[in-house]
Amino acid sequence: MTSRRLLVHTSFLLVLPLVIAWLGISVAGAGALIVLALFWRWLISLASLVAPEKYPELELETISASHFVEKVRWCMDRLGLDYVEKPSGGALGAFFLGRTVPVLKFRTGAVRSSIGNSSEILRYLWGRYAVELGARADFLAGSNERIEFERKIDRCGTDLQVWVYYHILPERELTLHAWGVYNPAIAAWQRHLLKLIYPLLSFLIRKSFRISSSHHDKAVEHIDALLAEVESRLETSEKSILGGNQINYTDIAFSAIMGLWLQPEAYGGGKADAVRIERSRAPEGMQVEIERWTERYPRSSRFIEEIYRTERKPSGQP
Secondary structure, rough: HHHHHHHHHHHHHHHHHHHHHHHHHOOOHHHHHHHHHHHHHHHHHHHHHHOOOOOOOEEEEEEOOHHHHHHHHHHHHHHOOOOEEEEEOOOHHHHHHOOOOOOOEEEEOOOEEEOOHHHHHHHHHHHHHHHHHHHHHHHOOHHHHHHHHHHHHHHHHHHHHHHHHHHHHHOOHHHHHHHEEEEEOHHHHHHHHHOOOHHHHHHHHHOOOOOOOHHHHHHHHHHHHHHHHHHHOOOOOOOOOOOOOOOOOHHHHHHHHHHHHHOOOOOOOOHHHHOOOOHHOOHHHHHHHHHHHHHHHHHHHHHHHHHHHHHOOOOOOO
8 A cells, every 4th residue: 555655665764864873884875775765765656656545535534523523524424425534533633743634535536635624625525516416515505605604603613622621621531532532433552642641632732722711711702602693693594594495504514513512412423422422421610601502592502403403414324
């Protein structure tokens, strides 16, 4: 497999200076090794054309519990796409590979391409499948109003990350559960590593998300603002937040993002069951805010629960 060959090649390059120093290889010998490494790399590139690696048509890199992942996952499920989900454990990808999720990998001719960020992935899905799937892809159609509303939702999604980590980071076992240490779909080495380096990951998250009481309070204000806007909009339009008789991707985006705190039964379409945090297990402060949002924004809460009940189908069921 090309990716495995590249991994071996990269590992060889990392240890090459040690090998040269340990064996006392001459300058001429070191030069020969470099030429050999370059030739090896060329063979790998050639192999990708002569014998292309077999991989899924569509692969979605995820964190099982992520609300941004759920936004993309739900839209792909609604399109009825056949894809493979590749979950990673917690924040390992972000802090050690510089890679956030979701990431969609797909074939483009003889090569494999990828795209990140949930909003960009949805634009790609619309452009790719609008003609092929026809009316089934209409819900992904964009407009200035929808794109601007999606930006508000995504900003709120970042606020919810602050809110979640503010509450659960002090609870080691609860955080590890949400990161997938008990999820068999995640590689065993990742699950063990999460437990081992939890203190480091916790520190990095606190710094990168600026987890503090003041930042938490600001995040809650932003969440309240979006919920209040949706609550007002739903007074005149119960089917779709922006109006109309058919739901569109912004309804799905809002429900997926807010599903992080409301946790509807179908959240994740069967892909997040192993990382779900039931409300009864949530820290007391988190439970208080969930109850407040549910009581203060009843239309929004009912909208999320209803759209999950009627529209959220498991993966593989269009």
